[in-house]
Amino acid sequence: MPVPDEELMQAYARGDAAAFETLYGRHKGALFGLVLRSVRTRGEAEEIFQEIWMRAIEARARYVPSAKFSTWLYTIAHRRLIDHWRARGLTLVSLDAQDDDTPVLDPPAGPSAEPHELLVATRVRDRLAAALAALPVAQREAFLLHAEGDLTVAQIAEATGTHEEAAKSRLRYALARLKEAAADD
Amino acid sequence: MTERDDELLRRYRAMPKEAPPASLDASILAASRRAVSRRPASRWAMPISIAAVLVLALGVVIEVQREAPDEGGPGAPATNVPAPASAPAGPPAVEGATPAPASRPFTAPARPAPRAKARIDLAPSRESARPEPADAMTSPGEAPSRAQAPPAAEAKQAPFRADDASPSTPAARAPAPSMQSARVAAPPPPAAGASSGAARAADPLEKELERIARLRDEGRDDEADTALERFRREHPDYRIAPPLWDRVRRKP
DSSP states (O other), X not given: OOXXXXXXXXXXXXXXXXXXXXHHHHHHHHHHHHHXXXXXXXXXXXXXXXXXXXXXXXXXXXXXXXXXXXXXXXXHHHHHHHHHHHHTTOOTHHHHOOSTTSOOSSOOOOGGGSHHHHHHOOHHHHXXXXXXXXXXXXXXXXXXXXXXXOOOHHHHHHHHTSOHHHHHHHHHHHHHHHHHHHTTO | OOHHHHHHHHHHHTSOOOOOOHHHHHHHHHXXXXXXXXXXXXXXXXXXXXXXXXXXXXXXXXXXXXXXXXXXXXXOOOOSSOOOTTOOSSSOOSTTOSOOOTTSOOOOOOSOHHHHHHHHHHHHHHHHHSOXXXXXXXXXXXXXXXXXXXXXHHHTTTTTOGGGSXXXXXXXXXXXXXXXXXXXXXXXXXXXXXXXXXXXXXXXXXXXXXXXXXXXXXXXXXXXXXXXXXXXXXXXXXXXXXXXXXXXXXXX
């Protein structure tokens, strides 16, 4: 039985570097996917991805095992992404938008815009990716936390600092929009 | 979650996954290792430093307490004043057991440095916190002036009482050899050079020596010897000016 994330993080806080390597291996793919689909370029994604992990490293002593590690990690990611969006002039109004009519401010292109991706992607996948990129920021974040981080509605609410009803609503709208995009296949 | 939701998630997760480059992995993992490898030093440096200081301080305190009972005890031989030939005290521990020449009437104590340090530390508290005993060399009327004399005033008596310097002064911390050399090289006490406060603080002891000198003059050598011996016990580090020493010591 694998060691729980929370125990690994505590071990790392006590100085066990190998524990962190295990944690990193478990979560790097999902976190990178979330960040990559939340920003415009891969360069930005790599920079933010690294900063999120550095914040986690620096905050290791403050980690409280009562919180699920992934929720804690994605809380850090959420805050870093907010900083990024603010720096890019994207208003946070879209974070709180509840309906799918909220306009997206300059939606990120995502990896699907890259040529090598286009060569291997199916049409459905392209549409799904495009629909995801076109989602309002808050809805996209809720979907990515659920799909990449495997977070529940309650955990999404905790990670994004909102209440459960708002998180549930964001996720529901995101799923509806994406299902609509994928249904045309 | 509906079946359609699950199907959507399945399709999403089937999309090509991007992974961070290996160089980024290496950079993050290296940072994570550095963070915890630095930690032991920063975590233990302060406690170890504190523990070392405490051990040293405890050692000094124990040493001082171990030496303290010797102070003024029976047969305590440590003194700077050369013992007269007829002095009944125990075996002299000083290099000048016999009267020294007038040009160098005082000798350094032949005790190790810790004892000297202990005396330095204990003497002020004994003088200030405990009233002089009835048979003390100083009269009851004179004791308060000594007890009230500020440490700085006593420190100013350095030409007279080199060991009375405050423990915080470098001279007080110096090892015995340098104290000895300082004592030997010290010039004779200036009659008018000392501050009035220091002179006042020294008065009771000088008066006592004057009393012993008068006993000598009156031929009451036994009483003078006894008083001088008591004076030596009470003030082992007091340096007697050469002219006064010539008057209080037993004449051959």
